Amino acid sequence: MTVKQTSRLSQAVQRIKPSGIRRFFDLASTMEDVISLGVGEPDFVTPWNVREASIASMERGYTAYTANAGLPELREEIARYMEGRFHVSYDPMEEILVTVGASEALDLAIRSIVDPGEEVIVVEPTFVSYAPIVSLAGGVCKTIGTKKENAFKLTPEELENAITSRTKAVMLCFPNNPTGAVMTKEELRQIADVIERHDLLVISDEIYAELTYEEEHYAFSRLEGMKERTIVISGFSKAFAMTGWRLGYVCGPEDIVSAMLKIHQYAMMCAPSQAQHGALEALKNGREDLERMVASYRQRRNYIVKSFTDIGLSCHMPGGAFYAFPSVEEFNSDAHEFAEQLLLEEKVAVVPGDVFGAGGEGHIRCSYATSLESLKLAIERIEQFTSSRK
Amino acid sequence: MDAKKLEVLRILEENARTDIETIAKMTDQSEEEVKAQIVSLENEKILLNYTAVIDWSKVSDQEGVTAMIDVKVTPQRGVGFDEVAERIYRFPEVRALYLMSGAYDLSVVIEGKTMAEIARFVSEKLSTLDPVISTTTHFQLKTYKHDGVVFEKGEGDQRIVFSP
Numbered sequence: 001m002t003v004k005q006t007s008r009l010s011q012a013v014q015r016i017k018p019s020g021i022r023r024f025f026d027l028a029s030t031m032e033d034v035i036s037l038g039v040g041e042p043d044f045v046t047p048w049n050v051r052e053a054s055i056a057s058m059e060r061g062y063t064a065y066t067a068n069a070g071l072p073e074l075r076e077e078i079a080r081y082m083e084g085r086f087h088v089s090y091d092p093m094e095e096i097l098v099t100v101g102a103s104e105a106l107d108l109a110i111r112s113i114v115d116p117g118e119e120v121i122v123v124e125p126t127f128v129s130y131a132p133i134v135s136l137a138g139g140v141c142k143t144i145g146t147k148k149e150n151a152f153k154l155t156p157e158e159l160e161n162a163i164t165s166r167t168k169a170v171m172l173c174f175p176n177n178p179t180g181a182v183m184t185k186e187e188l189r190q191i192a193d194v195i196e197r198h199d200l201l202v203i204s205d206e207i208y209a210e211l212t213y214e215e216e217h218y219a220f221s222r223l224e225g226m227k228e229r230t231i232v233i234s235g236f237s238k239a240f241a242m243t244g245w246r247l248g249y250v251c252g253p254e255d256i257v258s259a260m261l262k263i264h265q266y267a268m269m270c271a272p273s274q275a276q277h278g279a280l281e282a283l284k285n286g287r288e289d290l291e292r293m294v295a296s297y298r299q300r301r302n303y304i305v306k307s308f309t310d311i312g313l314s315c316h317m318p319g320g321a322f323y324a325f326p327s328v329e330e331f332n333s334d335a336h337e338f339a340e341q342l343l344l345e346e347k348v349a350v351v352p353g354d355v356f357g358a359g360g361e362g363h364i365r366c367s368y369a370t371s372l373e374s375l376k377l378a379i380e381r382i383e384q385f386t387s388s389r390k
Numbered sequence: 391m392d393a394k395k396l397e398v399l400r401i402l403e404e405n406a407r408t409d410i411e412t413i414a415k416m417t418d419q420s421e422e423e424v425k426a427q428i429v430s431l432e433n434e435k436i437l438l439n440y441t442a443v444i445d446w447s448k449v450s451d452q453e454g455v456t457a458m459i460d461v462k463v464t465p466q467r468g469v470g471f472d473e474v475a476e477r478i479y480r481f482p483e484v485r486a487l488y489l490m491s492g493a494y495d496l497s498v499v500i501e502g503k504t505m506a507e508i509a510r511f512v513s514e515k516l517s518t519l520d521p522v523i524s525t526t527t528h529f530q531l532k533t534y535k536h537d538g539v540v541f542e543k544g545e546g547d548q549r550i551v552f553s554p
C-alpha cells in the first residue's frame with residue numbers, strides 16, 4: 001500500500017488493529033464440514049411469539065421512526081424488568097435509552113464520557129470492541145489481564161495498580177465473554193470500594209446477566225453508591241436469542257444517558273421499530289422460553305467442561321455466558337497456532353483466547369451454544385488432535 | 391419430583407437415545423445415579439417407552455391413512471367411560487385414545503392402510519359397541535408437526551462460523 005492511499009484515512013482509524021477473528025473466518029469459510037465452536041451467539045432461533053409480534057407490528061403499519069430514545073412502552077418495560085429482575089430502579093424517561101445493540105450502547109457510553117488523552121481501564125480478556133472504541137474516541141486504553149488462578153475475576157489490587165490520575169472509567173463485563181467468569185456481590189463490593197475511592201465511572205456490560213448457572217447475577221449498579229456512577233449496558237441478543245435484530249439498551253445516570261441520546265439521535269435516529277416491538281413481547285412474555293434456554297445451556301456447559309476434563313484439557317467451570325475457556329498451554333503456548341492447526345487438521349473452529357486481549361493467551365474460547373451432537377463430535381476431534389501432541 | 395430426575399425426563403423426552411454417560415455429564419451426576427433414576431422412572435410407569443418419530447409419508451408403500459374419530463358414548467354405571475375405553479383401545483389399529491371434554495366423549499386416533507379399511511373399522515367394530523351412540527370420522531390430510539417435531543425440513547443453522 002502506498003503512503004498516499006493510507007493518508008486518506010484518519011489517524012484514529014489507522015490506529016485500530018484489524019480483527020483477530022477475521023483471518024480464521026476467511027480460512028474456515030473455504031472449508032466444508034467444519035464444526036464451529038467459534039460462534040458468539042445463541043443457537044436458538046428467536047422464540048416464535050417474539051417474531052410474530054414483530055411481524056404483527058409491521059402488519060399494523062408501525063413502520064415509522066420511533067422516539068429517539070426508543071418506544072416509551074419499551075423503556076417502561078425495561079424499567080420494570082430491571083427493577084423486578086435485578087432490583088435497581090431507573091426512570092424510563094430519563095435514565096434509559098434503547099440502542100442498536102449493546103454494541104452501539106458501548107460506543108455511545110465511551111464517546112459521552114472520554115476526552116482525548118483520558119484513560120479507560122479495560123478488564124481483559126473481554127469482548128473485542130472495547131479497546132477500539134476507546135481508541136476511536138481518542139482515549140487511552142489501559143488493560144488489566146485477569147488470571148486463571150483467580151478464575152478470571154478482577155481483584156481490587158489489580159484494579160488499584162492500573163489507576164492513574166488520568167483514569168476516567170473502568171469497563172467491566174461479568175458474566176464474561178470469553179471466560180464465562182462471574183463475580184459475586186462481595187467480590188464486586190471490593191471493586192466498588194476502589195472505584196469510589198478514585199471517583200471513577202463504570203461501564204458495566206451485563207448482556208449475559210440472564211445466562212448464569214450457579215448464582216443469580218448481581219447488578220453492579222445495585223451496590224450502594226454505584227448507581228450514580230455506573231452505565232449499565234445490556235441487550236436482547238443473548239438472553240432472548242435476538243442477535244440479528246440489533247437491539248440493546250443502556251440504563252444509567254440521567255446526565256450521561258442524555259449525553260448518549262444526543263449522539264444517538266444524530267448518528268442513529270432510533271433503533272429499528274420492528275425490533276423494538278419484538279423486544280416488548282420478549283420482555284412481557286419471554287420468561288418461560290428464556291428459562292428453557294438457560295436450562296439447556298447449563299446442561300451443555302456441564303457436558304463440555306466435564307468432557308474437556310476427561311480428555312485432559314484443563315478447564316475451569318464457567319459460571320455464566322455460553323463459553324468454555326480451556327487452557328491449551330500444555331500442547332502449544334501459542335493459542336493462535338493451536339486453533340489454526342485444529343481447524344486445518346480436525347475441522348473444529350475455536351477462537352484463540354488472545355483475540356480477547358491480555359490474560360487470554362494460551363487459552364481457546366469454545367462456544368457451547370451448539371447442538372449436543374456437534375459438541376460430541378467436536379470433543380472427539382479435539383481429543384484426536386491433542387492426543388497426537390502429548 | 392426431584393429436580394435432577396425431572397431433568398433426566400426432559401432430556402429423554404427430547405431425545406430418547408441420549409446415552410447414560412451424556413445424561414450424567416449434562417446433569418452433573420454419576421452414571422450410577424442416572425441409571426437408578428431411569429430404573430425408578432420405568433418402575434413407576436412414568437417413563438413408558440422410547441419410540442421414534444417417523445415420517446411414513448416418505449416411505450413408499452407405507453403411506454397409510456390416519457383418522458381421528460369423535461365418539462359419543464353412554465357412560466356405564468360404576469365404571470363410567472373406562473370400560474368402553476378399554477374395549478376400544480384393545481384394537482391394535484387404535485394408536486391413541488383420549489377422554490375429552492366438550493361435544494363428544496372419546497377421541498380415537500386410528501391408523502389403517504386405506505380409507506376403506508378405516509371405514510370398515512368404524513362401521514363393523516366401533517359403531518357396533520353397545521355404549522357407542524355416534525361417531526364422526528376426520529381423515530388427516532397432511533402432518534405438519536407431530537410430538538413437537540416439524541416434518542418439513544427446517545432452515546438449519548444460519549449462523550456464521552465465527553463471531554465475537
Ligand SMILES: Cc1ncc(COP(=O)(O)O)c(C=O)c1O
Nearest residue numbers: 101102103127177235237248554
Ligand atoms: C460482552 C458482549 N457485549 C456486547 C456484545 C454485543 O451485543 P449486541 O448484539 O447487543 O450488539 C457482545 C456480543 O457478542 C458481547 O459478547
